[in-house]
Amino acid sequence: MVRKAGGSVVPYVYDFAEGGRNSAELLGAKGASLAEMTRMGLPVPPGFTVTTEVCRVLRATGDLPEELAGQVAEHLSALEAAEGRRLGQVDDPLLLSVRSGAEFPPPGAAETVLDIGLNDLSVLGLAKEQGWGRERFAWDSYRRLVQMLGSTVLGVPPSLFEDVLQQVRDQHRVADDSGLDTCDLIRIVESFKDLVLERSGREFPQAPAEQLRQAILAAVTPLSAAWSRPDRSREDPAAGSDTAVTIQRMVFGNRGADSGSGVAYISGSATGGWGLDGVYLPNAQGEEVLSGSRDALPLQQLARLDPASFHRLRECAERLKDRYSDLCAVEFTIEKRVLWLLEARRQDPGG
Template identity: 40%
Template structure:
């Protein structure tokens, strides 16, 4: 566990540095997208609005650019400020990073100014090792959950940080499921997960040529470096080129205390839009999984349920989520794309951002929001480019002139 550092000592760490590289979620806001990235600005805004957000901090996009300017080494003060901010999170959660009794685990996520879904990297459950996993078992009384968190961490850390082949782990995972006679990861018994953890560490060691890191601060340092490095991976560069996003922006790194959606059937994780991004209807649109972590939703490991079914599975959570979704949409005056986790019946918000939508949905949402008094006509016109607006009213197909190549264009039939 780290030595406890007061907030004033965190401020002192900043004073000893050439600039402020790290912001607690409580120190940011929605206007700081360029500095904190979209994800960091979003969680900061939700934190300051009093919504249920797990504590954490953001390392700035300037630190990412400084990392590249400094021959891919942390600029002076970045690591010192990150450790000081982590100590504040320890106080906020009552947990200790690396503690054997009450371990703090964190997620490490990228977050640039402009949304780049799936282009950069995330590590969950960081801070777990052979000692802290025992603390998780003692705290939760759930050996299966603890070792499931451990194997997930090894799998993600190895892929993102150690650059190992994810198929090596998937093949072993499939073998264990087959031998246990189960269909899903969530059904693998605790005894098998223990063996799986040991085998996963061996795979990582063979692939990387070094023992899997057990020091939690080494884990964190390497994960932050990996997120910075992911800014310039090929898929991220290609995405920015295609979407005309400047390469000079850099990415923020969000370090956030973990909440767990894989603690039974009163836990889960999901993503949802405040309105339907395909047709603009004013109702929640998304999906979730019970007893799962975030990557399970996007990885297709199990078939998720539509968000409407959450009202049956966890009615109180669904009601609270609906209220938060409406509040965020009203606050931002735009359709929001939300990420959430439920831990033992308690809802936590992990992300909010303006949701992507097709052209027809954009028009319907804009018109509806004007009628609802959320936005003005001027705001609506600014929200819609002329090209998108015209595309909504073009015919579904046109008869081409001879020798002029053309194709059918699907358009929104009516608003």
């Protein structure tokens, strides 16, 4: 652990149960919202946040704090114990998401890697678990990991992965990835791994701990590097905002028709009432909703598809509205009709 001159420990990693809505400078906007929702008892996938202090150390020294690895390992061990699963175990592994999140996130700056922990062995173990569509789900998840880690961490242009996907879609005459079967996805994963090796000169990392390390480093590096640009505007808070990194247990919106992801927008009225608008995409992860790669449904359709989850979402949104005066959006995922909240976004201070 790091210690200040006076001997006190400097923590670089915080559990979601620590911090709150006023901790955005330390935990980033995403980490602060997750901490606040956890403290409120709302359904948040468990995890922890690497603080913005790591970004500041990296900017000042050119290296990550040497104590960071041990602190991440300590929090990961606690998460594994609570979940009863380990990162990298072959059968039903614990899988993680890694997302960057500054106090004032610059547009397009967020780094996201989903399904960390899958490799050539654990994907087979995940595919053997009981349940409808489990084999396709496992390979679809592995495809997402190789694609996101390859583009975010290993520098492969995202368009090259999309070209591979489009070729397979065209061959089968399907509009999107939901029309591809397990064999198609296995073929895509192997093509993606070949692409990673060809373009980066490195094999796709099979060790889950190395996947996690590389994803954390990629998440904190871009904004730290931005501070060295001579044209950086010191008056623009977004341009100079250090980033934190949230690490969470994965929840899956791509597990069939009873799962999905969406964004709910809080709206007010002249009479003082409030409403809930937004979008919902069945059998999809949140990145598909945010990217617009598939046509989403109006949020009100969720009330027909899954009334219980819609009612729960509205209850959570009302509690968050009462807690945040400037709340504008709630990102969520539904996994097998169980609602999970991924972020409560506040109004952009610039507008």
